[in-house]
Amino acid sequence: MTGRAYPPVDFTIDAAHVAAFAASLGEDADGGVPPTYAAVYALGATAAQLFDDPEAAVDFDNLLHAEQEFVWERHPLVGETVTSRGRVAKDVERRGMRFITFETDVTAAGEAVCRSRALFVIRSAGS
Amino acid sequence: MTELVVTFTEEQIAAYAEASGDRNPIHLDPEFARSVGLPGVIAHGMLQMGLLARVAGDPGRLRQLSCRFAGMVRPGDTVTFRAEEEGGRVTLTALNQDGQQVVTKATAELT
Numbered sequence: 001m002t003g004r005a006y007p008p009v010d011f012t013i014d015a016a017h018v019a020a021f022a023a024s025l026g027e028d029a030d031g032g033v034p035p036t037y038a039a040v041y042a043l044g045a046t047a048a049q050l051f052d053d054p055e056a057a058v059d060f061d062n063l064l065h066a067e068q069e070f071v072w073e074r075h076p077l078v079g080e081t082v083t084s085r086g087r088v089a090k091d092v093e094r095r096g097m098r099f100i101t102f103e104t105d106v107t108a109a110g111e112a113v114c115r116s117r118a119l120f121v122i123r124s125a126g127s
Numbered sequence: 128m129t130e131l132v133v134t135f136t137e138e139q140i141a142a143y144a145e146a147s148g149d150r151n152p153i154h155l156d157p158e159f160a161r162s163v164g165l166p167g168v169i170a171h172g173m174l175q176m177g178l179l180a181r182v183a184g185d186p187g188r189l190r191q192l193s194c195r196f197a198g199m200v201r202p203g204d205t206v207t208f209r210a211e212e213e214g215g216r217v218t219l220t221a222l223n224q225d226g227q228q229v230v231t232k233a234t235a236e237l238t
Contacts, residue, residue, distance in 0.1 A: 017146070020142075020145070020146040021146040021147060023142070023146070024139065024142040024143040024145070024146040024147070024174075024177075025143070025174070025177040025178060025181060026133070026139075026178075026181075027181060031186070032186065032187070034177065034180065034186060035180045035186050035189045035192065036173060036176050036177040036180045036192070039147055039149075039173040039176070039177070040147055040148060043173075044147060044148050044149065060151070061163050062163060063151075064196070065171075065172040065173065065196060066172075066195065066196055067193070067194070067195045067196065067232075068172065068173065068176055068193065068194060068196075069191070069192070069193035070191070070192050070193070071190065071191045072189065072190050072191070073190075075186070075187065075189075117193075123164075
């Protein structure tokens with residue numbers, strides 16, 4: 001699946017949703033968009049495409065999120081619509097486990113906002 | 128040095144699942160979690176990372192954040208998140224009540 005890319009997803013940063021996310025981290029709801037809200041607008045918006053892709057055949061029940069990196073050019077603002085594009089940067093099997101590196105580029109009006117790189121480990125691949 | 132001590136609860140994990148949209152049953156359903164070989168429900172890695180971000184520094188200055196999710200965090204676990212900044216480079220740690228690292232290779236960069 002290495003190289004597989006998914007269609008862009010538009011995501012609007014909603015104030016109430018951001019407030020609920022901030023509250024779940026124990027943060028003030030009026031403190032702006034928490035940086036790791038990228039888990040939603042970048043990773044969440046696009047990883048769902050990978051998990052729902054029958055050809056990628058990700059064994060979701062045995063999936064663990066092993067590593068994560070975000071790099072921001074800036075943080076999005078409430079009310080802004082961003083566009084997230086996910087792709088499988090690497091998909092390998094080692095020691096009976098499957099390792100998927102999934103990258104997401106986020107832009108707004110064509111300008112870079114954030115890049116997400118997730119490593120998913122799927123235990124018991126092929127069994 | 129900045130420090131944040133958090134005792135995880137099922138309620139906080141469920142609130143994060145709802146707010147983040149990651150409703151994987153390994154975070155919500157103890158029976159399901161055990162059926163896939165886990166000791167019970169575990170916290171989202173991204174919830175741990177969200178707490179790391181809180182100690183990393185001024186959110187507006189955060190330009191990079193990365194970590195490896197090295198250990199499971201379960202309800203009842205108390206994790207101490209710590210950040211040490213030197214010239215915009217931040218070293219982050221998260222240790223549970225037994226002194227085990229729950230994340231490794233955790234770093235951040237501030238502008």
